[in-house]
Amino acid sequence: xxxxxxxxxxxxxxxxxxxxxxxxxxxxxxxxxxxxxxxxxxxxxxxxxxxxxxxxxxxxxxxxxxxxxxxxxxxxxxxxxxxxxxxxxxxxxxxxxxxxxxxxxxxxxxxxxxxxxxxxxxxxxxxxxxxxxxxxxxxxxxxxxxxxxxxxxxxxxxxxxxxxxxxxxxxxxxxxxxxxxxx
Amino acid sequence: xxxxxxxxxxxxxxxxxxxxxxxxxxxxxxxxxxxxxxxxxxxxxxxxxxxxxxxxxxxxxxxxxxxxxxxxxxxxxxxxxxxxxxxxxxxxxxxxxxxxxxxxxxxxxxxxxxxxxxxxxxxxxxxxxxxxxxxxxxxxxxxxxxxxxxxxxxxxxxxxxxxxxxxxxxxxxxxxxxxxxxx
Amino acid sequence: xxxxxxxxxxxxxxxxxxxxxxxxxxxxxxxxxxxxxxxxxxxxxxxxxxxxxxxxxxxxxxxxxxxxxxxxxxxxxxxxxxxxxxxxxxxxxxxxxxxxxxxxxxxxxxxxxxxxxxxxxxxxxxxxxxxxxxxxxxxxxxxxxxxxxxxxxxxxxxxxxxxxxxxxxxxxxxxxxxxxxxx
Amino acid sequence: xxxxxxxxxxxxxxxxxxxxxxxxxxxxxxxxxxxxxxxxxxxxxxxxxxxxxxxxxxxxxxxxxxxxxxxxxxxxxxxxxxxxxxxxxxxxxxxxxxxxxxxxxxxxxxxxxxxxxxxxxxxxxxxxxxxxxxxxxxxxxxxxxxxxxxxxxxxxxxxxxxxxxxxxxxxxxxxxxxxxxxx
Numbered sequence: 001x002x003x004x005x006x007x008x009x010x011x012x013x014x015x016x017x018x019x020x021x022x023x024x025x026x027x028x029x030x031x032x033x034x035x036x037x038x039x040x041x042x043x044x045x046x047x048x049x050x051x052x053x054x055x056x057x058x059x060x061x062x063x064x065x066x067x068x069x070x071x072x073x074x075x076x077x078x079x080x081x082x083x084x085x086x087x088x089x090x091x092x093x094x095x096x097x098x099x100x101x102x103x104x105x106x107x108x109x110x111x112x113x114x115x116x117x118x119x120x121x122x123x124x125x126x127x128x129x130x131x132x133x134x135x136x137x138x139x140x141x142x143x144x145x146x147x148x149x150x151x152x153x154x155x156x157x158x159x160x161x162x163x164x165x166x167x168x169x170x171x172x173x174x175x176x177x178x179x180x181x182x183x
Numbered sequence: 184x185x186x187x188x189x190x191x192x193x194x195x196x197x198x199x200x201x202x203x204x205x206x207x208x209x210x211x212x213x214x215x216x217x218x219x220x221x222x223x224x225x226x227x228x229x230x231x232x233x234x235x236x237x238x239x240x241x242x243x244x245x246x247x248x249x250x251x252x253x254x255x256x257x258x259x260x261x262x263x264x265x266x267x268x269x270x271x272x273x274x275x276x277x278x279x280x281x282x283x284x285x286x287x288x289x290x291x292x293x294x295x296x297x298x299x300x301x302x303x304x305x306x307x308x309x310x311x312x313x314x315x316x317x318x319x320x321x322x323x324x325x326x327x328x329x330x331x332x333x334x335x336x337x338x339x340x341x342x343x344x345x346x347x348x349x350x351x352x353x354x355x356x357x358x359x360x361x362x363x364x365x366x
Numbered sequence: 367x368x369x370x371x372x373x374x375x376x377x378x379x380x381x382x383x384x385x386x387x388x389x390x391x392x393x394x395x396x397x398x399x400x401x402x403x404x405x406x407x408x409x410x411x412x413x414x415x416x417x418x419x420x421x422x423x424x425x426x427x428x429x430x431x432x433x434x435x436x437x438x439x440x441x442x443x444x445x446x447x448x449x450x451x452x453x454x455x456x457x458x459x460x461x462x463x464x465x466x467x468x469x470x471x472x473x474x475x476x477x478x479x480x481x482x483x484x485x486x487x488x489x490x491x492x493x494x495x496x497x498x499x500x501x502x503x504x505x506x507x508x509x510x511x512x513x514x515x516x517x518x519x520x521x522x523x524x525x526x527x528x529x530x531x532x533x534x535x536x537x538x539x540x541x542x543x544x545x546x547x548x549x
Numbered sequence: 550x551x552x553x554x555x556x557x558x559x560x561x562x563x564x565x566x567x568x569x570x571x572x573x574x575x576x577x578x579x580x581x582x583x584x585x586x587x588x589x590x591x592x593x594x595x596x597x598x599x600x601x602x603x604x605x606x607x608x609x610x611x612x613x614x615x616x617x618x619x620x621x622x623x624x625x626x627x628x629x630x631x632x633x634x635x636x637x638x639x640x641x642x643x644x645x646x647x648x649x650x651x652x653x654x655x656x657x658x659x660x661x662x663x664x665x666x667x668x669x670x671x672x673x674x675x676x677x678x679x680x681x682x683x684x685x686x687x688x689x690x691x692x693x694x695x696x697x698x699x700x701x702x703x704x705x706x707x708x709x710x711x712x713x714x715x716x717x718x719x720x721x722x723x724x725x726x727x728x729x730x731x732x
Contacts, residue, residue, distance in 0.1 A: 005190065005244060007554065012198035015561035020206060022635050023569060027643045031650035050635070054628045061554060072359055079237045086205050086233070094210045101214035176621055188373065188427060195381035203389060255542055262420045269388050269416070277393045284397035371556065371610060378564035386572060438725055445603045452571050452599070460576045467580035 006070050006078060010060060013082050017089060018053045021046055024093040042096030048168065049092040052112070053085065055174045056119065062177035063123045066130050074125045081118040087111045102157030109152035109163065116149050141173050186253050189261060193243060196265050200272060201236045204229055207276040225279030231351065232275040235295070236268065238357045239302065245360035246306045249313050257308045264301040270294045285340030292335035292346065299332050324356050369436050372444060376426060379448050383455060384419045387412055390459040408462030414534065415458040418478070419451065421540045422485065428543035429489045432496050440491045447484040453477045468523030475519035475529065482515050507539050552619050555627060559609060562631050566638060567602045570595055573642040591645030597717065598641040601661070602634065604723045605668065611726035612672045615679050623674045630667040636660045651706030658702035658712065665698050690722050 025046060028035035067074075091108040098104045120142060127136045148170040156163035208229060211218035250257075274291040281287045303325060310319050331353040339346035391412060394401035433440075457474040464470045486508060493502050514536040522529035574595060577584035616623075640657040647653045669691060676685050697719040705712035 005194065008191065008557065009194045009198055009240065011554065011558045012195055012561055013202055015558055016199055016202040016565055018631075019562055019565040019569065019635055020202065022639055023206065023572065025639050027639065027646060031643075031647035031653055033652050036652060036656065047632075050632055054632075057558065058624065058628075075241060076358065079241075082201075083230075083233055083237075086202055090205055090208050090210065094214075097210060098214035103216050103219060104214055107219065175625065188377065191374065192377045192381055192423065195378055196385055199382055199385040203385065206389065258424060259541065262424075265384075266413075266416055266420075269385055273388055273391050273393065277397075280393060281397035286399050286402060287397055290402065371560065374557065375560045375564055375606065378561055379568055382565055382568040386568065389572065441607065442724065445607075448567075449596075449599055449603075452568055456571055456574050456576065460580075463576060464580035469582050469585060470580055473585065 003064060003067055003070050006075065007061075007064060010078060010082060011057070014053060014057050014060075014085065017085055018050060018057075021049055021089045021092055024089060024096070041099040042093075045092045045096040045099070048164065049088050051168075052171060053088065055171055056085065056115070059119070059174055059177050063119075063126055067126045068130065071125075071129055074122060074129065077118060077122040077125055081115060081122055084111055084115040084118055088115075100160050105156040105160055105163065106153050109149055109156050109167065112167070113146070113149040113153050116146055120146065145170055145173070186247060186250055189253050189258060190244075190247060193261060193265060194240070197236060197240050197243075197268065200268055201233060201240075204232055204272040204275055207272060207279070224282040225276075228275045228279040228282070231347070232271050234351075235354060236271065238354055239268065239298070242302070242357055242360050246309055250309045251313065254308075254312055257305060257312065260301060260305040260308055264298060264305055267294055267298040267301055271298075283343050288339040288343055288346065289336050292332055292339050292350065295350070296329070296332040296336050299329055303329065328353055328356070369430060369433055372436050372441060373427075373430060376444060376448060377423070380419055380423050380426075380451065383451055384416060384423075387415055387455040387458055390455060390462070407465040408459075411458045411462040411465070414530065415454050417534075418537060419454065421537055422451065422481070425485070425540055425543050429492055433492045434496065437491075437495055440488060440495065443484060443488040443491055447481060447488055450477055450481040450484055454481075466526050471522040471526055471529065472519050475515055475522050475533065478533070479512070479515040479519050482512055486512065511536055511539070552613060552616055555619050555624060556610075556613060559627060559631060560606070563602060563606050563609075563634065566634055567599060567606075570598055570638045570641055573638060573645070590648040591642075594641045594645040594648070597713065598637050600717075601720060602637065604720055605634065605664070608668070608723055608726050612675055616675045617679065620674075620678055623671060623678065626667060626671040626674055630664060630671055633660055633664040633667055637664075649709050654705040654709055654712065655702050658698055658705050658716065661716070662695070662698040662702050665695055669695065694719055694722070 025039070025042060028039055070078075088111060091104070091111050094104040095108045120138070124136055127134070148167060152163045152167050208222070208225060211222055253261075271294060274287070274294050277287040278291045303321070307319055310317070331350060335346045335350050391405070391408060394405055436444075454477060457470070457477050460470040461474045486504070490502055493500070514533060518529045518533050574588070574591060577588055619627075637660060640653070640660050643653040644657045669687070673685055676683070697716060701712045701716050
């Protein structure tokens with residue numbers, strides 16, 4: 001399997017996910033500024049999910065940059081990761097409708113956790129393929145990210161606003177692809 | 184016709200099919216875990232169809248790997264196959280709504296049969312184009328797959344759960360692209 | 367402008383058009399074979415439009431095959447053509463709902479006429495760019511196609527079935543990209 | 550980051566945006582020509598937005614043509630620009646429903662302003678990356694465009710028709726990618 005076709009397929013799926021979310025944004029029921037503001041939670045959830053997917057797209061490129069070839073394990077790990085990403089519009093829409101409810105929030109952050117776990121697994125598999133003789137080490141930022149999404153899924157319902165802010169701050173670390181500790 | 188543009192177009196169509204299925208997943212009507220579980224049949228049908236399309240994508244790449252050029256027969260066989268794939272979201276949504284009804288299940292598995300038949304036809308055409316002097320032979324796994332989808336379309340309504348499990352197990356064989364018997 | 371990016375963008379738009387049409391296919395209201403058959407006009411309109419777009423995709427590739435560079439005129443003609451193609455799902459859905467009504471049929475075939483005209487204009491512009499010193503001639507099949515779509519738009523309402531059959535037969539000529547008279 | 554993958558991702562997102570807008574076009578409620586004309590404002594808004602996105606696509610290609618590499622600033626500026634573009638279907642649908650209301654019009658033109666600002670910022674960043682020693686200058690047409698979108702967002706509600714015509718005329722300047730004053 002060549003890297004290019006996998007990248008192109010992943011880009012295609014991400015491009016569609018990032019744009020179909022806007023279809024969940026129903027137009028306001030009236031023509032006043034108040035009608036627009038009633039959609040605020042949905043719009044906010046959309047913006048967060050857009051940023052989340054964009055950050056992953058940048059980092060996806062980053063971890064595949066050094067890869068020469070793609071083995072079957074990486075291929076299916078990538079598909080599993082795309083699957084978790086494809087649930088984001090569904091979870092985003094549900095959170096947008098019930099922005100303060102425990103279950104939608106848990107599903108939203110649990111999906112982010114799974115995306116984060118499969119992404120790190122993919123990172124590990126690519127590293128092993130590219131540098132078979134080096135030792136794979138994650139940085140502290142990787143552990144914090146994994147823990148944050150995991151905790152947000154379990155405790156997010158306690159204080160939704162806090163959960164969103166903490167996840168947003170932690171996600172910001174990934175805007176600039178991490179310098180990898182191993183290379 | 185160059186192979187690259189056909190692959191890119193097929194990837195584009197598959198990427199869209201795999202992601203628009205999520206649009207069929209309406210958000211739950213409430214915010215409790217029970218409301219989420221009510222969607223279980225739809226979510227399960229979605230997961231199966233996602234895996235089904237992903238497996239085809241991997242195998243599509245596999246059979247086109249050796250192809251040098253693409254003739255008009257292969258081109259139109261590929262379009263016919265994409266057509267059967269494009270019906271999967273429609274059949275998936277119908278099965279998700281009536282998970283135990285005979286007709287939706289038959290349509291779902293009949294569409295999978297057609298996808299399997301056109302795919303094998305495409306495999307045959309590519310093989311003849313690439314190795315004009317070799318004899319084309321299918322493995323036992325190919326015959327079992329064709330028979331399974333066909334039987335599921337006719338008998339799936341007898342016991343939907345069994346049909347799903349058998350089809351899922353048979354599909355698993357295709358997760359790792361078959362070593363081709365002929366090459 | 368390089369040819370590759372224009373081809374990739376066109377392929378992307380066509381891939382989306384061809385797959386979002388399936389979203390217009392609402393699932394049947396019941397779970398019987400009769401409920402499925404009630405959707406027959408919509409499904410038929412979908413199949414015709416799918417074939418129509420696939421045929422154009424093949425021919426689009428064919429006319430761009432010889433092109434070396436793409437000037438601004440070709441670029442905008444291509445965008446105008448994509449615009450007419452993007453109306454096909456809209457017209458298809460309307461025809462599917464009112465399969466025997468005059469206005470939806472006229473809109474459907476008028477859109478096909480416009481697609482055909484812009485496509486031939488693009489063919490002319492590419493020919494002039496690639497062979498500036500040769501004379502551009504259309505074959506008899508080109509004139510018949512243009513006339514058929516045009517007549518179908520004006521007279522299709524008289525006998526919808528006949529219009530569909532004639533258009534389908536004429537479109538079949540384009541399944542195999544025409545040998546160009548000029549080259 | 551290589552330029553190609555960023556271009557392909559942007560093209561993918563634009564191709565989806567330009568085609569999903571048609572999904573907002575609900576089919577007419579009847580089968581007469583009058584039912585079609587009732588959709589006129591929505592269809593007009595669709596055509597304008599289609600042209601708007603197509604013009605940006607052409608200019609996007611134009612400003613990336615000279616770029617050799619893409620740094621992180623350009624990458625995120627591109628994502629921010631794609632975000633503003635992804636709001637166009639939402640704003641288009643709202644304007645189509647309330648074509649004479651102040652707030653939808655302001656949102657529509659404000660989104661266009663933001664798209665224009667992020668696009669010019671991207672143009673600046675690419676210029677600085679490609680020609681680090683040259684001075685960046687915008688032409689008069691750039692300033693007029695920025696001012697037009699900005700004024701339309703603030704004053705468009707006074708006379709919607711005038712706002713649409715002025716914006717359309719100013720946008721026409723961009724059909725042919727500007728000769729850049731600096732190169």
